[in-house]
Amino acid sequence: MSVHIASTTAPVNIATLKYWGKRDTALNLPTNSSISVTLAQEDLRTLTSAATSASFERDTLWLNGKEESLDNKRTQDCLQDLRDLRRALEEQDKSLEPLSQWKLHIASENNFPTAAGLASSAAGFAALVVAIAKLYQLPQDMSALSKVARKGSGSACRSLFGGFVAWEMGEQADGSDSQAVQVLPLDKWPEMKAAILVVSDAKKDTSSTSGMQRTVHTSDLFKERVDTVVPRRFNEMKEAIVQRDFPRFAELTMRDSNSFHATCLDSYPPIFYLNDTSRKIIRLVDGINAFYNETIVAYTFDAGPNAVLYYEEKNEQKLFAFLYHLLSGVDGWKSKYGDEQLKAFSDAFSEASEKVEFYLDDELYKGISRVILTRAGPGPQDTTECLIDETSGLPKAL
Amino acid sequence: MSVHIASTTAPVNIATLKYWGKRDTALNLPTNSSISVTLAQEDLRTLTSAATSASFERDTLWLNGKEESLDNKRTQDCLQDLRDLRRALEEQDKSLEPLSQWKLHIASENNFPTAAGLASSAAGFAALVVAIAKLYQLPQDMSALSKVARKGSGSACRSLFGGFVAWEMGEQADGSDSQAVQVLPLDKWPEMKAAILVVSDAKKDTSSTSGMQRTVHTSDLFKERVDTVVPRRFNEMKEAIVQRDFPRFAELTMRDSNSFHATCLDSYPPIFYLNDTSRKIIRLVDGINAFYNETIVAYTFDAGPNAVLYYEEKNEQKLFAFLYHLLSGVDGWKSKYGDEQLKAFSDAFSEASEKVEFYLDDELYKGISRVILTRAGPGPQDTTECLIDETSGLPKAL
Known part of the structure; x- marks a missing residue:
């Protein structure tokens, strides 16, 4: 069994100009633009490994070692978008393996208690999207991927950058211009x-x-x-x-x-x-x-x-x-x-x-x-940590 | 010594459409109109007796039996307005005693603890104005007097009526149209x-x-x-x-x-x-x-x-x-x-x-x-209670 795996970490962000109100609840399009500071991942981060294989039977998610349902529209929308982007690549280059058709195994864990009410969904969806984008070797930049993460959880789009980040609300009905952009990179104001x-x-x-x-x-x-x-x-x-x-x-x-x-x-x-x-x-x-x-x-x-x-x-x-x-x-x-x-x-x-x-x-x-x-901290980081076993395709902890 | 005395009670009112913000702080002119319900005086009221005599040496106020300073602009403005209204009467009818030139003794008490934060200033200024208006036998109606009470404490103007009361913010710079009016008398909605x-x-x-x-x-x-x-x-x-x-x-x-x-x-x-x-x-x-x-x-x-x-x-x-x-x-x-x-x-x-x-x-x-x-209760009431001794012109309790 050949298992492809990619892992990433993603940060929490805390808005300084608040996101509150959606003009489109299905697409998570906001009623106003917002700004946030990304926080350091040594204290608060989600680590996510995404794996895919022709042999996997169904999409499966493990959060902090426990299997969780993927059966919610927001997560499904993210997965669908990522598969669509991969499929476009596969259609351009027939030598690529058809990862877009295979099932996904996703394992994710936080280094902080979810219950603390610390915007864990932002880090979670950011890590999910970045891990799968990496697995699929997608060429899209972080702003493009932020539109996918946004569908999972609005504020997640801001966790795709480090430092100081704006989520531009956009004007288009399809959300194609509602994305995160960097306002100032971390190294310009590391204090x-x-x-x-x-x-x-x-x-x-x-x-x-x-x-x-x-x-x-x-x-x-x-x-x-x-x-x-x-x-x-x-x-x-x-x-x-x-x-x-x-x-x-x-x-x-x-x-x-x-x-x-x-x-x-x-x-x-x-x-x-x-x-x-x-x-x-x-x-x-x-x-x-x-x-x-x-x-x-x-x-x-x-x-x-x-x-x-x-x-x-x-x-x-x-x-x-x-x-x-x-x-x-x-x-x-x-x-x-x-x-x-x-x-x-x-x-x-x-x-x-x-x-x-x-x-x-x-x-x-x-x-x-x-x-x-x-x-303040950087955006999603590559990591050598991996939560999924390469041989079994299952979470290592299990 | 001839002492003239008049007494009244006045109620507390609690706004249902709030007064918050002044467009003129000296005249207590509000940034918006407001509405209140006047509360029953058996539970919450101020009783005020106002006395005047040619022999009084200075304006004096006793609150709950304790002498308090009258030396604040708001109270002075009220007294000045009331004396001006009395003076106009005296000028029209030379047989009237010159009460407008005599000093005032005012005694006032609440039937509830001031510290409870229950709009005591509204009842207080309403009672002050009504007691003196009665002492001076002023012909002005309650809306006209409410403009005087308003200068003491904005919300006091609403305590000049019972039942359901509006304070119309008015438009004039001198406050001549910023007054209380009855919306519905108590007996129409006594429940x-x-x-x-x-x-x-x-x-x-x-x-x-x-x-x-x-x-x-x-x-x-x-x-x-x-x-x-x-x-x-x-x-x-x-x-x-x-x-x-x-x-x-x-x-x-x-x-x-x-x-x-x-x-x-x-x-x-x-x-x-x-x-x-x-x-x-x-x-x-x-x-x-x-x-x-x-x-x-x-x-x-x-x-x-x-x-x-x-x-x-x-x-x-x-x-x-x-x-x-x-x-x-x-x-x-x-x-x-x-x-x-x-x-x-x-x-x-x-x-x-x-x-x-x-x-x-x-x-x-x-x-x-x-x-x-x-x-809900009525507006200011005549009372046979009197806090000032007719002979001495001083508070009875002292």
């Missing part, structure tokens, strides 16, 4: 870091898929957001990124997170993703920026209570003076920093503390289950 | 009741005065609210009230509360008045309406976490089946209902409970300090 505060929450609110359509159909303020506010902000944020103007980038990021959650609240019935802990984090970020009289940190919240804080490496000690003081009891520090460095954060707080006039909530840690300390 | 859930909150957010101007100046979505959303809703809500269409009135009320809080969240930095308990109450109201497959209750939230629930008397048992079940441990029930009635609420819940599929949060009561069970 961008991210601290994710994973917020404990008893009960997840509305799913983002149904939530965004409720907003589209019921929020009176939504149209103003997508028609006026976001188009202006999209250009401003791209400019701020290209100029590496952190304070501007930060303000736009925070304003857009607020705007997105405002349209959720304006939906009927209202949708809530921020909880009291999220609100405390917003107040803390406001307080820290006011304390330093400089915008050194930005918050953003996706469709859940977790905060992602963006900051530049040079301001890490200023930020962590407060974060480590309030959250030292929470998991996530020691895997990144040694005792000496952590002590430096504590010392920085001690030094600052007598000048602090804003309210520091000593109970903030109670609402936070862990911190993930990471940074 | 309207209100349950106020007083939510405990550690820390008050931004004051409404500074909060609304932050929204005006920083929210990208605010203009859409005041230019498009509210003008349409103002007409729809007046229509729903006149037709006594509770489900329509309720939906508009809930949507407008959401819209107002959405523009707060869209402000920069964002303003939060709803907390996790407020959110639970919103979910509970959604759940109750869905359970009965009929909109029997509406929530609305002012610039704070307290919920005001509006409902019609005929649906009280349906509503209280849930409210009393969840909040029976909270103060406020026994002063209104006997054991038998409370048992009927419990029984109604027992009967309903097996069909309940939505989430009932057994810990809701932890976030609520008391309930105030009240109803």
Whole structure:
């Protein structure tokens, strides 16, 4: 049995200009363009191996070692698009093996808990598409492949690039111009870091898929957001990124997170993703920026209570003076920093503390289950890791 | 010493179409028209006595028995307007005593704790203006006086009427057409009741005065609210009230509360008045309406976490089946209902409970300090109570 295999990793991305609302739910075409930062894969990534063989009997997917159904339209659309692209190649070059006709075995795993609400579907669909594109030796560039990933999960299209990425909403009804493009490569602004505060929450609110359509159909303020506010902000944020103007980038990021959650609240019935802990984090970020009289940190919240804080490496000690003081009891520090460095954060707080006039909530840690300390990162990466056994065509772990 | 005295009571009103934003901060001219329900004074009212005498040496105010400064522009503007109106009378009729030239003693008290965040300034300024207008025997009608009360506190203008009241924003720069009018008198829809859930909150957010101007100046979505959303809703809500269409009135009320809080969240930095308990109450109201497959209750939230629930008397048992079940441990029930009635609420819940599929949060009561069970009520009332001693011209309590 001859088994072809290809593997890739793909990153998580966290939007700084939010995607919320579809103009076409089947094709995942958005009501507005969006922007994101791709995060480092040492902390958050999906690894996917895709295999195909004439002998495989059916398309099969294993997620984190467990077989999962492929029987959903979004995944089927992605597979179909990829097979169509492969078929076009095979028709041009008859010497190619007919991989487009064979079944696929796909194995995928995350290096972080799916349950944490960390945009795992974006990394997942990005890895799926890139692994199969590699398996099929497709010549399409990342923007072209991003249109395939977009059909799986809208925000997945942005995970096909590293650094700073825009998803241009496009205008065409078939989605042919709704794709991701690079705004700024990672190596032009590698100092961008991210601290994710994973917020404990008893009960997840509305799913983002149904939530965004409720907003589209019921929020009176939504149209103003997508028609006026976001188009202006999209250009401003791209400019701020290209100029590496952190304070501007930060303000736009925070304003857009607020705007997105405002349209959720304006939906009927209202949708809530921020909880009291999220609100405390917003107040803390406001307080820290006011304390330093400089915008050194930005918050953003996706469709859940977790905060992602963006900051530049040079301001890490200023930020962590407060974060480590309030959250030292929470998991996530020691895997990144040694005792000496952590002590430096504590010392920085001690030094600052007598000048602090804003309210520091000593109970903030109670609402936070862990911190993930990471940074901006590259796009999908080749890997020597492989989750599928070349001989059996089955997941290695099984 | 001859002391002239007049007393009145004035009610609290709770907006169902929110006032948020001033186009003129000195005159308290709003960026949009608003609508409110006036609440019964047996539960929430200000009692104010105003006295004047040639012998008084200075304008003096006592609030709840304690002398308070009158040295603020808003109160001074009200007093000036009232004296101007009296002076015009005196000029027309020289036989009138020159009350407009004498100093005022004003004593005022609330029958509810000011700290509860229950729009006490609206009742306070309404009572102040009506008491002095009565003392001065002014011929102006309530709409004319509402323009004076408006200068003290915007929403106070709506407390000059009972039942269902609109504050027409007006167009004139001098505020001469920004006044309260009756939409529907109390006796046309006396079945309207209100349950106020007083939510405990550690820390008050931004004051409404500074909060609304932050929204005006920083929210990208605010203009859409005041230019498009509210003008349409103002007409729809007046229509729903006149037709006594509770489900329509309720939906508009809930949507407008959401819209107002959405523009707060869209402000920069964002303003939060709803907390996790407020959110639970919103979910509970959604759940109750869905359970009965009929909109029997509406929530609305002012610039704070307290919920005001509006409902019609005929649906009280349906509503209280849930409210009393969840909040029976909270103060406020026994002063209104006997054991038998409370048992009927419990029984109604027992009967309903097996069909309940939505989430009932057994810990809701932890976030609520008391309930105030009240109803729609009349406007300012004459009273035989008087807080000022006729002989001394000083507060009786002193």
